[in-house]
Amino acid sequence: MEEKILxxxxxxxxxxxxxxxxxxxxxxxxxxxxxRRFSLSVPRTETIEENDFTGQINQLNIQHIQAxxxxxxxxxxxxxxxVSPEPTTPGAQSPSHLxxxxxxxxxxxxxxxxSKRMSLPMDIRLPPEFLKKLQPENxxxxxxxxxxxxxxxxxxxxxxxxxxxxxxxxxxLGEGTYATVFKGRSKLTxxxxxxxxxxxxxxxxxxxxxxxxxxLLKNLKHANIVTLHDIIHTERCLTLVFEYLDSDxxxxxxxxxxxxxxxxxxxxMFQLLRGLSYCHKRKILHRDLKPQNLLINDRGELKLADFGxxxxxxxxxxxxxxxxxxxxxxxxxxxxxxxxxxxxxxMWGVGCILYEMATGRPMFPGATVKEELHLIFRLMxxxxxxxxxxxxxxxxxxxxxxxQYRAQNLINxxxxxxxxxxxxxxxxxxxxxxxxxxxxxxxxxxxxxSLGEIIHNLPDTxxxxxxxxxxxxxxxxxxxxxxxxxxxxxxxxxxxxxxWFLWKN
Amino acid sequence: RCVIGLIRMVAPAEGxxxxxxxxxxxxxxxxxxxxxxxKARRRKQKFxxxxxxxxxxxxxxxxPSPSPVRIEVLPLRPHAGQLPTWFLQxxxxxxxxxxxKEAHFHPCRSLEQQPQLTAEARCTLVSWLISLHKYLRLSFxxxxxxxxxxxxFLVSTPVAADCxxxxxxxxxxxxxxxxxxxxxxxxxxxxxxCDAFTKEQLCNLECLIxxxxxxxxxxxxxxxxxxxxxxxxxxxxxxxxxRFPADSSLAQKVCExxxxxxxxxxxxxxxxxxxxxxxxxxxxxxxxxxxxxxxLALECKDKLKLLVSLNKDMLETICTL
Numbered sequence: 001m002e003e004k005i006l007x008x009x010x011x012x013x014x015x016x017x018x019x020x021x022x023x024x025x026x027x028x029x030x031x032x033x034x035x036r037r038f039s040l041s042v043p044r045t046e047t048i049e050e051n052d053f054t055g056q057i058n059q060l061n062i063q064h065i066q067a068x069x070x071x072x073x074x075x076x077x078x079x080x081x082x083v084s085p086e087p088t089t090p091g092a093q094s095p096s097h098l099x100x101x102x103x104x105x106x107x108x109x110x111x112x113x114x115s116k117r118m119s120l121p122m123d124i125r126l127p128p129e130f131l132k133k134l135q136p137e138n139x140x141x142x143x144x145x146x147x148x149x150x151x152x153x154x155x156x157x158x159x160x161x162x163x164x165x166x167x168x169x170x171x172x173l174g175e176g177t178y179a180t181v182f183k184g185r186s187k188l189t190x191x192x193x194x195x196x197x198x199x200x201x202x203x204x205x206x207x208x209x210x211x212x213x214x215x216l217l218k219n220l221k222h223a224n225i226v227t228l229h230d231i232i233h234t235e236r237c238l239t240l241v242f243e244y245l246d247s248d249x250x251x252x253x254x255x256x257x258x259x260x261x262x263x264x265x266x267x268x269m270f271q272l273l274r275g276l277s278y279c280h281k282r283k284i285l286h287r288d289l290k291p292q293n294l295l296i297n298d299r300g301e302l303k304l305a306d307f308g309x310x311x312x313x314x315x316x317x318x319x320x321x322x323x324x325x326x327x328x329x330x331x332x333x334x335x336x337x338x339x340x341x342x343x344x345x346x347m348w349g350v351g352c353i354l355y356e357m358a359t360g361r362p363m364f365p366g367a368t369v370k371e372e373l374h375l376i377f378r379l380m381x382x383x384x385x386x387x388x389x390x391x392x393x394x395x396x397x398x399x400x401x402x403x404q405y406r407a408q409n410l411i412n413x414x415x416x417x418x419x420x421x422x423x424x425x426x427x428x429x430x431x432x433x434x435x436x437x438x439x440x441x442x443x444x445x446x447x448x449x450s451l452g453e454i455i456h457n458l459p460d461t462x463x464x465x466x467x468x469x470x471x472x473x474x475x476x477x478x479x480x481x482x483x484x485x486x487x488x489x490x491x492x493x494x495x496x497x498x499x500w501f502l503w504k505n
Numbered sequence: 506r507c508v509i510g511l512i513r514m515v516a517p518a519e520g521x522x523x524x525x526x527x528x529x530x531x532x533x534x535x536x537x538x539x540x541x542x543x544k545a546r547r548r549k550q551k552f553x554x555x556x557x558x559x560x561x562x563x564x565x566x567x568x569p570s571p572s573p574v575r576i577e578v579l580p581l582r583p584h585a586g587q588l589p590t591w592f593l594q595x596x597x598x599x600x601x602x603x604x605x606k607e608a609h610f611h612p613c614r615s616l617e618q619q620p621q622l623t624a625e626a627r628c629t630l631v632s633w634l635i636s637l638h639k640y641l642r643l644s645f646x647x648x649x650x651x652x653x654x655x656x657x658f659l660v661s662t663p664v665a666a667d668c669x670x671x672x673x674x675x676x677x678x679x680x681x682x683x684x685x686x687x688x689x690x691x692x693x694x695x696x697x698x699c700d701a702f703t704k705e706q707l708c709n710l711e712c713l714i715x716x717x718x719x720x721x722x723x724x725x726x727x728x729x730x731x732x733x734x735x736x737x738x739x740x741x742x743x744x745x746x747x748r749f750p751a752d753s754s755l756a757q758k759v760c761e762x763x764x765x766x767x768x769x770x771x772x773x774x775x776x777x778x779x780x781x782x783x784x785x786x787x788x789x790x791x792x793x794x795x796x797x798x799x800x801l802a803l804e805c806k807d808k809l810k811l812l813v814s815l816n817k818d819m820l821e822t823i824c825t826l
Contacts (some may be wrong), residue, residue, distance in 0.1 A: 205708040
């Protein structure tokens, strides 16, 4: 012990050798750890730092030498410098050297390189004014100071983030629950976007649905959840810029004549559950799952959208604009007035959507709460204390006086769904919220075994189609474009072509 | 650092409420059924609210009048002793996610850059928020989130003392919009600030807070961690055959105290929640079923103990248990 310390003392602790020895004598055990930690960390970090530092200096020198020759930086020069500089010696800090260095940098600011260096998305198009702005700045400061916080902030808005001018409105897509949605194009990337305009002037300040949607979506980064690109705040309006997806599950079902390939049903189900369980882990509920809120792009990627109600503890029956909110996907516990705030609420809707994809018609299309409950109980059986503990003491349930229906065999209603699929459907449509399957458990259901094992290990932001073995098939009910109802956009034709293409390969 | 001017613009021209007129920590907050005398007093208080400084009386027992946020609790809720579904299905991973996120939403030393605000002013404001959220029957989560919003806003913007209360009201409004089914009405909220501010000022400040916080309101709260740890303790108790659930109400009281005390600003919500449960377990003479905390948790627990002993009403609550 003593020896070891003495051994490394002269190397590392020479100034404080007295202290360490005292410590060592008083508390042996602690010292052991202390010493180990010191011998491991302190001397090494010092040397590493030093090495790093010298390394950096060396690199800098190399850069200084190489930059003029054009080997390392910038594109293989179009101007193979006619006025070649004097060959610089290592460490030479002549003014001419600096001048040349700045010229080399100047040359680098092509559009591609800016986006590469700033690690911007590859498809981003920087406005020419912005590029112009960058260059004189660099000429003035050849030593390329790190950007200060202020200048970084300014440059983000310079390239058009957070500005309404960056987006061109193309046409109205619809009135949402509390907002108007437009199709648009980003001048920055030339990509299509959906612009959701939310009026901020309400009696009660900023609408809570908008606050929830923005604050929740900012934290949700997942391949199966719609991406919020940008937020633009003007005096009267808040505009949310979303990625644009040209279809939703409702339209998709319409377009394939309500006859989907069962393989595609499985892929859509998996994507829906993937996005949903990502939310549920974060204690975020969707609360308004329905085919219209599941957006689908031309690659067949399904994304959850419309998070306005996501955090609300009760689902309102009317929206701000007094539209009726559909009851079709609402679980019986909510219909009977439960205010329990938990994830099984979404899982019932997932079951209804599975049924709808497999049969092509909504499962419980009730118009009123009573009719909705009636449809549910007629198919699933009227709940008893056994299938739903506590239901007999629910006043609302008792007041309806439903007949005692027996549960029907689901296979007779969804003949196209295989046994595993039926099993999954039953597990999702449990009355008792505690026995209803969770999203995470549903992903592990044997119904999805045929999709392989790797699909479970995908990173959150990777699409399921990044796996070669996962591909959509042609939907049997899909009609050629001739039979498409009027008013469908060209983008839908594109959808079908690409799906056809995937199937062929 | 001349942002105060910006804030002053939303402050009332006639001076308004100084922080000194905010309410002190309420001595009794037990949920006793209101007696007729209390009802009478509340009626009178409603009448007096225009005259009184801050709009409401010192002790705010839950109001008997139906508040807009009242929800009927139906017998579909899980039975006592059962653990919540979310905890069973997603508890572990969900906890890990919140724990990771926590540091990004933790405002450290929120008063450091404030030229006018003191720790006492913050204590007064948070105490007001605590009693106000109970009065409005908002969840503890709303309250914790409101305090988190206030603190994070203070990091970004210097605030003048005379509109500190408006910041508190706007934060509570935002928090309840984020978390609750129904948020309190703006006019209702303003009446608790003795109508010193206008609706326009509150709405402007609401927008400013949203922008300064970049709409990031989804912060992991003290209430979340308290809830998770309570469930965790319950789970291990159920495993060992003990049927008594953890007493989280006392732990919640300790957490409330810590919210109001600036000295606990440096501890993250998870540390405070864990320490509070640990402390209550100690105080109740129970065996601590949770993991033995870190050095930081121990330090926090000791400070909480001191805080509890300084608050007489807390000691009284413990004695009655």
